[in-house]
Amino acid sequence: MTNNTFYPFKLSEYGGAYSLLLTDLKWDAFEEAGFLGNGHDWNRLIENLCKDKQIDLIQALEFDSEADMFCVRSHNKEVLEKISEFVSEFYDDKDSLLNHISKYAQYG
Incomplete structure (x- = not known):
């Protein structure tokens, strides 16, 4: 574990948007x-996890995985911090x- 608040992710900011x-x-x-x-499998996992845990999170997100x-x-x-916590x-x-x-990594 690390002292990074957003662990296991890395947070970046550009022009008022966070990644x-x-x-x-x-x-x-x-x-x-x-x-x-791959990143697309993580997309499904995170998207489905957010829908299950806190559906309003998903509306504030834009996925852009490779x-x-x-x-x-x-x-x-704060939405990204919540995902990091999950x-x-x-x-x-x-x-x-x-x-x-x-x-959560299932299609559909």
Whole structure:
């Protein structure tokens, strides 16, 4: 763990918009669950997690992931901090991560 408030993400700011970036995508855990583990898989996981936990979060988000990184943007820094809190609860615990992948990384 780190003292980064937005762990496991990196936060950047440009022109009044904030971005959360994730480059350690935990490929192995996603592959173990039958997914590629790319940024698009993280998109689904985060989007579905937000819908489940706090549906109003999703309206403030703009996803912009690539194959090798996850990125989500918002003008609301607190929304991104909430996402960081959700993910930091399971990111470093492989069993919990696998459970979240199975539950939230699904299409639809």
